[in-house]
Amino acid sequence: MPSYLDALEKALPVITEHALAVDKEARFPKESLAALREAGLMGLISSTDVGGLGQGLRAAGEVIERIARECGSTAMVLCMHYCGAAVIEKHGSTESRKKASGEELSTLAFSEAGSRSHFWAPVSSATADGDDVVLDAHKSWVTSAENAATYVWSSQPLSAEGASTIWLVPRAAKGIAIKGPFEGLGLRGNDSSPVTAEKVRIPKANMLGEDGGGFGVMMETVLPIFNVMNAACTIGLMEGAVQRTIAHVSGTRYKHLDSALADLPTIRNYVARMRNKADMARTLWQDTIAAAEAGRADTMLRVLQVKATAGETATEVLDLAMRVCGGAAFRRDVGVERYFRDTRAGGIMAPTTDVLYDFIGKAVCGMDLF
Template identity: 55%
Template sequence: MTDYAAVTQQVVDDVIAPGAAQVDSSGEFPRAGIDALAQAGVLGMMSATDVGGGGQGLAEAAAVIEKIAGACGSTAMVVLMHFAATGLLEAHGDTETRKAIATGQHLTTLAFSEAGSRSHFWAPTSTAKSDGNGKVTLDAKKSWVTSSHEADSYVWSSTPLSAEGPMTLWHVPSNSGGLTVRGKFDGLGLRGNDSNPVAGDSVEVAASAQLGDDGAGLDIALGTCLPVFLVLNASFSLGLMQAMVGEAGEHLKNTRLTHLDQSLAEQLPQRTKYAELLTKVDGVRAFLQDTLAALGSGRPDATLRVLQVKAVAAEAASEVADGVMRLCGGSAFRKELGVERRFRDSLAARVMAPTTDALRDFVGRATLGLPLF
C-alpha cells in the first residue's frame, strides 16, 4: 500500500519547496508541483480503488495537505480544492471522469461562490435551463474559482431546473463553449492558486452532467463536499502554522546577541512567546485530530466539530503568523526566511467561504436548536 504522506514529502522536498518562492513571486500556477503530485498518485489518492485510485480517507488527505501547505500555500490550495471536488464526483460523477482523476490525468475544482451572492455559497444566482432533449444551458458569474485556467473541470452550482430546493450541481468541463475566465489572479497571498472569476454564457452541457437530483445540491454538498473542504482547510492552516513556528524556532536558536554571548532562545521573553505560539499550533492539531476521530467513529458531535474546525484553525493561523512576525522581528520581513510569504498565505482561510463569521453563526444555530439556513 502506498504511503501517501511519505510520497508527498518526497515531492515537497524535490519539487514544491524549491519552487515555492518563485510561485509566490511570479504568481504563476504551480504546474511543476501539481504534475509531480499527479505522477506520484497523490491527486488520485481519494478516488476509489475500483477506478484505479488510492481509496484513502479524509485523515490521509489531511496529512498530505498539511505537508504541502508547510512548503507552498498555493499548491496546497489547488490540491485541497481538487480533493473537495473529487469527493463529490466520487459520489455522483461519471466513471470516465473518476478514472481520469484516479490516474492523475484530470484536475478538478469547485465553482460555488458567485458575484451575486458572494461568500453565501448556499444561495446560487446562476441558472440552468433544459431544452427537453438531453441538453442543459448554464448561465453564471462565478467568482474566486481556484485553478480557474488550469482545471479540467468545475463542480458547478446553479438554481434548480424545476425542483424545489436551493441548488443543483453540475460537472462542467472547462473547455465547454461559453466559458470565460477573467483576468490573472494578483492577490496578497496564495498568489499561484489561479483563483479568478469564471463566467458562463449559455454553456451547454449534457443532462447527464447533473450531479445528484435536481434541487438536492445543497444537501449533497453538505454531506460530501463541505466536510472535506472544511477539514482540509484546517489542515492547510495547520501546515502553515507549523512551518512558521519551525522557522521561528530556528531563528531563535541561530541568532545571537553578541554583546551578551547568548542566543535569542536564551532570552526569556522570546522563549516564552515561542512556547505560546507552539502551544497554539498543538491545540489546533488536537482539535483537528478530534474532528477526524469524531467523523471516523460517527460520534454525535461530528457535524459540530466539522463546522468548528476551519474557524478554529484559520483564526489561530492568523494569530500565530502575527506572533511569528513579531518574534522574528526584521528578519521576518525578508523573503528568504519564508515567514512573510506564509504570513500572507495564512490570512486567506478566515475570509474563504464559508468565512469564520459564517461558521460561527452555523455553530451557534446548530447548538441553539435553530436551522442552519
C-alpha cells in the same frame, strides 16, 4: 509509514524547490502538480476500482498539511481538487471518476458575484434544452480557474424545488471565460479567478446528484471534506511558520551578549504561545477526523469548529511569528511573511469564520443552521 506518505516524500523536494517562485511570480505550481500526479496522489481519495488509492479524510488531510508547510498554493490547489473529486466520486459517471483520480484536475465553482460567500444560494441559472442544459453564471472565485480540467459547479435548479443543483462543467466548454489573472495577497499561485459562463451547453447527464439536491451535496459531501482540508492547509502553514521561527530564534545571535534570540525570556514566551496555539488547533483537527471516522454525533459541530478555529488561530500564530522574527520577518529573510499572507485565506474562504461562528452558535443553542 503509509504508502501515500512514501509517495509524498518523492514529490516534496519539487514542491519545496518551486514554492518561493510560485509566490513571488504568482504563478500556478505546475511542477508541483506534475510531481503529485506522478506520485499517484491526485487519486488519493478516489476508489481503487477507478485507479485511485481509496483513502479518506485522514490521509488527504495528512498530505495537504505536509505540503502546506512548504507551499500554501500547491496545498490549496490539491485541497480544491480533493473537494471536486469527492463529489465526482459520489455522483459522477465511471468515466468522470476515472479522470478525477489522476488525469484531470478538478475544483469547486460555488462562489458567485450575486451571492458572494453564501455558497448555498447560487443565483446563476441552468436552463433545459432537450438533452442539454444551458448555463449562465458569474462565478466570483474559482481556484485553478485556468488550469483545472473540470469545475464542480452550482446553479439554481432546472425545475425542481431546492436551493441548487450541481454540475460537472468542462473548463474547455464553449462560453466559459476566465477573468484573470489572480493577483492575491497570499496563496498567490493558486490561480483563483472569476469565471463566467455565457450560454454554456453541457449534457443534462453531467448533473451531479438530483436536480434541486445541491444543498444536500454541499452539506453532506463538500462541507466535511472542504472544512477538514482547508483546516489541514492552515495547520500546515502554521507548522511551517513555527518551525521557521524556532530556527531563526535559535540561530540568530547578539555578539555583544554572546547569546541567541532564544535566550531572551520574552522571545521564548512568544514561541511557547505559538507552539501551544498551533498544537491546540491540530488537536481539534485530529479529533474532527476521529469523529468523522467513528460517525460520532458531534461530527458536524467539529466540522464547523475546525475551520473557524484553524483560521483564527493561524492569524494569531502568524502575528506572533512576525513579531518574534522582527526586522528579518519584515524583510522576508526568514520566510514567515509568506505564511502570514497565505494564512489569511483560510478564514475568508466560504464558509467564512464569521458565518461558521453563527452556525456553531446556532448548533450549540439547539437552533437550525438555515
